[in-house]
Amino acid sequence: MTPEDHPKLSVAMSVHDGERFLAEAIDSILAQSFGNFEFLILDDGSRDSSPAILAEFAARDRRIRLIRRENRGLVASLNQLLAEARAPLVARMDADDVALPTRFSRQIAFLDAHPDYGVIGSRCDDIDAEGAPYAIRPSLHPTTHEGFLAAIASQEPLLCHPSVMYRREIVLAVGGYHAAFRHCEDLDLWLRLASVTRLASLEEPLLRYRHYPEQVSSRHATAQQTGAAIARLAWRERTAGRPDPTATLSALPPLDALDALFGRAGVAREVRALVSGELIYSPAGMRDEGFDLVLRHLREGGARGGMWRTVARLLRLGEPVRALRLATTLATSEAA
DSSP states (O other), X not given: OOTTTSOSEEEEEEEXXXXXXXXXXXXXXXXXXXXXXXXXXXXXXXXXXXXXXXXXXXXXXXXXXXXXXXXXXXXXXXXXXXXXXXXXXXXXXXXTOEEOTTHHHHHHHHHHHOTTEEEEEEEEEEEOTTSSBOOSOOOOOOSSHHHHHHHHHTTOOOOOGGGOEEEHHHHHHTTXXXXXXXXXXXXXXXXXXXXXXXXXXXXXXXXXXXXXXXXXXXXXXXXXXXXXXXXXXXXXXXXXXXXXXXXXXXXXXXXXGHHHHHTSTTHHHHHHHHHXXXXXXXXXXXXXXXXXXXXXXXXXXXXXXXXXXXXXXXXXXXXXXXXXXXXXXXXXXXXX
């Protein structure tokens, strides 16, 4: 038997039109100091040169297992990768990030020494499209499970998804990734896992996390923030001993249907308030449907903190019509 027949670790990467950064991401995995892994790469219907890049790497390293199919989206891809993994541990990796050489050895050592932990991430170094440091306030992910629970309560960042390594059976036991939480499927998973295992991040940065305009968090800002708010409400239902109304959903309903879904009034309004507070700092969110969500929040009497600064921000973004609409809504709500 070879190590490839019984790997200790399965690396799970989904790729869709990822040619720009793909080779660097793969190289960073193949250069790991820990080598007993299989590298599962699922090509989710790429239309660029990604298939050719993947074929070239697979021909050079037998640890790579390629899966090719039509485009079905990230959640379906992650669940398929989980199903096909042969190792008890799974390390997530995205096609635009860079793993530091000791990432796997550090995380495996932690999980071997802490059997009560099912998920371990790491802190990250933020980089831009060219690999230079990206100017952003770093997310200090919790380094203990107790800190993780406190971060849930205070709505702070929990884990950097492409940095995590987890025990496959624990993730499968809670149903894997839920399709309803597209664009925030990781947050929903961490919140569900928090009731059955311990989660945290190593303090040292083990991943270089890339920021650029075309990434998912930039293109789907409003959907991501809305899903995250609903995932946190579902977590609150579970911790209160109530049924999770999102558990069997394949897609989240419109916001105005949330009161009926959760069985009480005011849920939709609460979600709009939570999401508005995040979207006013997101250029993408203020350019998509998130802008109308913010206006409705204000018309419902929601908090206006930071909104006048958002008017100025919209002008700087070249959105004078939206700036005027927001200013008019603010002035009308103040007069009322």
